[in-house]
Amino acid sequence: MESLHQSIAVRFxxxxxxxxxLWSITNPLLSQVIATGSNLAKSAIVIVDSGLLDYHPxxxxxxxxxxxxxxxQIKLATEPIxxxxxxxxxxxxxxxxxxxxxxxxxxxxxxxxxxxxGGGAVIDMAGYAAATAHRGIRLIRIPTTVLAQNDSGxxxxxxxxxxxxxxxxxxxxxxxxxxxxxxFLTTLDDRDWxxxxxxxxxxxxxxxxxxFEFISDRxxxxxxxxxxxxxxxxxxxxxxxxxxxxxxxxxxEMGSSRPLDFGHWAAxxxxxxxxxxxxxxEAVAIGMALDCTxxxxxxxxxxxxxxxxxxxxxxxxxxxxxxxxxxDMENLTLENSIFRGLVEFREHxxxxxxxxxxxxxxxGTEVNQVNIPVYxxxxxxxxxxxxxxxxxxx
Amino acid sequence: MESLHQSIAVRFxxxxxxxxxLWSITNPLLSQVIATGSNLAKSAIVIVDSGLLDYHPxxxxxxxxxxxxxxxQIKLATEPIxxxxxxxxxxxxxxxxxxxxxxxxxxxxxxxxxxxxGGGAVIDMAGYAAATAHRGIRLIRIPTTVLAQNDSGxxxxxxxxxxxxxxxxxxxxxxxxxxxxxxFLTTLDDRDWxxxxxxxxxxxxxxxxxxFEFISDRxxxxxxxxxxxxxxxxxxxxxxxxxxxxxxxxxxEMGSSRPLDFGHWAAxxxxxxxxxxxxxxEAVAIGMALDCTxxxxxxxxxxxxxxxxxxxxxxxxxxxxxxxxxxDMENLTLENSIFRGLVEFREHxxxxxxxxxxxxxxxGTEVNQVNIPVYxxxxxxxxxxxxxxxxxxx
Numbered sequence: 001m002e003s004l005h006q007s008i009a010v011r012f013x014x015x016x017x018x019x020x021x022l023w024s025i026t027n028p029l030l031s032q033v034i035a036t037g038s039n040l041a042k043s044a045i046v047i048v049d050s051g052l053l054d055y056h057p058x059x060x061x062x063x064x065x066x067x068x069x070x071x072x073q074i075k076l077a078t079e080p081i082x083x084x085x086x087x088x089x090x091x092x093x094x095x096x097x098x099x100x101x102x103x104x105x106x107x108x109x110x111x112x113x114x115x116x117x118g119g120g121a122v123i124d125m126a127g128y129a130a131a132t133a134h135r136g137i138r139l140i141r142i143p144t145t146v147l148a149q150n151d152s153g154x155x156x157x158x159x160x161x162x163x164x165x166x167x168x169x170x171x172x173x174x175x176x177x178x179x180x181x182x183x184f185l186t187t188l189d190d191r192d193w194x195x196x197x198x199x200x201x202x203x204x205x206x207x208x209x210x211x212f213e214f215i216s217d218r219x220x221x222x223x224x225x226x227x228x229x230x231x232x233x234x235x236x237x238x239x240x241x242x243x244x245x246x247x248x249x250x251x252x253e254m255g256s257s258r259p260l261d262f263g264h265w266a267a268x269x270x271x272x273x274x275x276x277x278x279x280x281x282e283a284v285a286i287g288m289a290l291d292c293t294x295x296x297x298x299x300x301x302x303x304x305x306x307x308x309x310x311x312x313x314x315x316x317x318x319x320x321x322x323x324x325x326x327x328d329m330e331n332l333t334l335e336n337s338i339f340r341g342l343v344e345f346r347e348h349x350x351x352x353x354x355x356x357x358x359x360x361x362x363x364g365t366e367v368n369q370v371n372i373p374v375y376x377x378x379x380x381x382x383x384x385x386x387x388x389x390x391x392x393x394x
Numbered sequence: 395m396e397s398l399h400q401s402i403a404v405r406f407x408x409x410x411x412x413x414x415x416l417w418s419i420t421n422p423l424l425s426q427v428i429a430t431g432s433n434l435a436k437s438a439i440v441i442v443d444s445g446l447l448d449y450h451p452x453x454x455x456x457x458x459x460x461x462x463x464x465x466x467q468i469k470l471a472t473e474p475i476x477x478x479x480x481x482x483x484x485x486x487x488x489x490x491x492x493x494x495x496x497x498x499x500x501x502x503x504x505x506x507x508x509x510x511x512g513g514g515a516v517i518d519m520a521g522y523a524a525a526t527a528h529r530g531i532r533l534i535r536i537p538t539t540v541l542a543q544n545d546s547g548x549x550x551x552x553x554x555x556x557x558x559x560x561x562x563x564x565x566x567x568x569x570x571x572x573x574x575x576x577x578f579l580t581t582l583d584d585r586d587w588x589x590x591x592x593x594x595x596x597x598x599x600x601x602x603x604x605x606f607e608f609i610s611d612r613x614x615x616x617x618x619x620x621x622x623x624x625x626x627x628x629x630x631x632x633x634x635x636x637x638x639x640x641x642x643x644x645x646x647e648m649g650s651s652r653p654l655d656f657g658h659w660a661a662x663x664x665x666x667x668x669x670x671x672x673x674x675x676e677a678v679a680i681g682m683a684l685d686c687t688x689x690x691x692x693x694x695x696x697x698x699x700x701x702x703x704x705x706x707x708x709x710x711x712x713x714x715x716x717x718x719x720x721x722d723m724e725n726l727t728l729e730n731s732i733f734r735g736l737v738e739f740r741e742h743x744x745x746x747x748x749x750x751x752x753x754x755x756x757x758g759t760e761v762n763q764v765n766i767p768v769y770x771x772x773x774x775x776x777x778x779x780x781x782x783x784x785x786x787x788x
Contacts, residue, residue, distance in 0.1 A: 001412040001625070001629055003409045003410060003411045003412065004410040004548075004632055004636055005407070005408075005410075006407065006408050006410065006548075006568075006636045007405065007406070007407040007640065008407075009404070009405050010405075010566075010645055010646050011401065011402070011404075012400075012401070012402050013401045014399075014400050015399050015400070016398040016399075017397045018396075018397070100557065100562070101557060104558075104559060104562060108741075109740065109741045131565065132526065132564065133563065134564075134741075135551060135553065135561075135646075135647075136566065136646070154400075162498075163498040164498075167529075168498060168527065168528065170528075170529045171525065171529055171530065171565055172404075172529055174400075174402070231395070238398055242398055242400045245400070245402060246400060246401065251404055252404050253504070254504075254530075346503065347502075347503045347528075
């Protein structure tokens with residue numbers, strides 16, 4: 001009997017909106033997004049990052065009031081569910097269970113909504129819970145950090161950490177909408193504000209020289225929490241990110257298509273080695289500094305461009321070295337060696353090793369093998385830069 | 395700032411192959427499927443339904459020998475993993491954890507393979523584990539029952555039972571290939587052989603009158619385990635199933651597209667009410683008899699066609715009534731009432747209630763509300779038919 005061939009195309013569409021004061025009853029955006037294509041009020045549950053409540057003590061009340069006011073569009077199936085923020089959200093498997101239980105208890109269906117409000121970790125975790133209940137309940141992401149607004153929040157992934165590996169469990173599952181509320185950024189602490197800039201630097205470095213020049217020019221403003229510079233940065237970063245996902249023909253990375261992962265092999269490992277003392281963006285800044293320095297040392301990247309990158313990262317306020325970079329650096333097989341990150345990165349992405357390097361600002365290039373001694377030298381250079389003044393880069 | 399719009403199309407392609415003696419080293423099919431597009435041997439783990447080993451005691455040895463012989467294409471990352479068969483596979487959450495742990499321990503990447511050999515339940519469970527590790531490891535389904543070969547095994551879903559609900563956890567995740575080995579069918583017991591026919595009857599009734607006539611004509615042969623009739627049945631059922639998924643533009647059921655779920659609202663509830671004493675196919679046969687009888691009683695379906703359907707189901711050997719159908723049938727709000735299945739069905743599929751009925755053999759039609767007293771009458775009729783001779787239908 002002849003084989004049967006199946007070929008299906010699944011289309012996913014979603015809008016990324018930019019707004020302020022999302023939960024004010026004078027802002028109809030969320031109600032409009034939820035009401036699309038239906039006359040009935042839609043059931044929803046809301047997952048809230050506990051980190052928000054210190055700075056937005058009225059948030060839960062505002063959410064409830066909003067749902068009351070827009071009762072024709074939204075029906076809150078239960079009180080907002082508060083979960084720990086940061087990597088803790090992805091390290092505790094009972095949170096996913098708790099959301100599943102709530103979904104079951106209140107009887108959400110696949111046309112209901114899960115609203116996830118918070119940093120990237122909470123959104124990743126809630127997104128995974130939503131994607132696996134009833135084979136996928138509609139997810140609206142409401143990211144509240146720079147990192148989540150310009151990077152993870154606009155992508156097609158979710159996940160939690162498991163078995164000691166970052167993002168070991170997860171799915172590809174696009175949201176139905178992303179609502180970026182700039183007002184949440186005004187209450188970020190210095191570290192969270194800065195950490196999110198790292199992903200914008202990443203996209204700029206491998207995709208868009210003009211964008212990098214903008215970041216470089218406005219580095220001091222960005223470091224000093226200039227809202228207008230930050231909003232421009234987030235908007236452009238979202239655009240580049242969405243374009244990348246849409247234009248490579250393989251958004252779920254089934255073939256050899258790669259995500260935007262410059263600097264990420266070392267970053268993922270560093271987060272783990274520092275027990276998440278480093279924020280993701282802080283680790284990415286170090287990972288990028290490392291891969292830029294390696295690119296320079298192997299003759300791929302011109303010295304002046306390498307200097308401009310290092311100078312910009314320092315101006316933005318990033319540390320470019322932590323002791324974990326050097327730990328067991330001579331012995332690649334040890335669990336605590338940064339270079340174990342190369343193996344783990346390959347495993348997670350699948351296929352052969354592929355590391356993104358830089359051939360000039362705005363243009364990444366992929367290599368399939370690396371020279372460890374040169375990487376060791378790059379680490380020593382970063383250590384030296386970190387302890388010296390950065391005058392040589394000015 | 396203007397909203398950004400994202401629209402991506404994700405293409406999934408897979409072949410359904412029909413073969414015999416898949417694990418014989420003279421059969422290169424599996425090695426060819428795995429080797430596609432690569433020169434390197436691919437890592438794989440194999441999940442085996444324990445129910446197979448009684449009838450195929452050499453299976454594990456054959457799998458190992460096959461991988462040895464085709465070592466240039468397949469690298470078994472560990473010994474085959476044997477898991478309980480039947481609904482037990484979907485009721486025990488530790489099995490998914492165990493597969494995740496194995497994937498982590500042996501370092502499978504997203505370009506590696508999970509091979510799932512067994513009935514639909516084992517394939518659903520292993521498919522869920524594969525879909526959620528590293529956001530999706532490639533799945534090859536090797537279904538060994540009629541039901542899995544002609545229905546669940548060729549679709550795009552996976553899942554396990556949780557929180558008392560069938561398929562509460564799961565994802566939409568197509569396999570990379572399906573290998574239907576007819577030899578596995580020769581060792582099925584009478585109940586499993588018959589149960590699988592129910593899904594073919596379902597597709598025939600709502601899609602293809604000629605196919606139903608074939609089943610009706612060959613009902614005695616099918617009941618007596620005629621291989622040739624069964625192979626034709628499976629092939630045609632796969633074709634119809636694949637066409638349905640591909641041709642409705644919404645294979646992941648995000649909008650109002652419906653799966654092929656005739657007779658299923660009652661079937662799902664009956665499985666639960668009988669504590670899975672009924673096999674899925676056995677429950678579907680009862681569910682279809684119920685919805686056909688309801689279609690007849692409401693004037694939708696002609697009497698002669700209704701009689702032909704009931705006669706064919708009886709000839710195939712299906713029971714059309716179990717006492718759980720009548721339990722708490724007067725009180726819709728009780729957990730043990732069959733009619734609670736209507737609510738649960740709507741929740742699981744999302745959106746409004748939509749029940750598939752029959753307007754003629756080969757043509758289903760959807761209704762959004764039902765008349766409970768008529769359904770109660772239909773149940774009484776099925777009870778009567780079951781205790782009487784079926785002479786009135788001959």
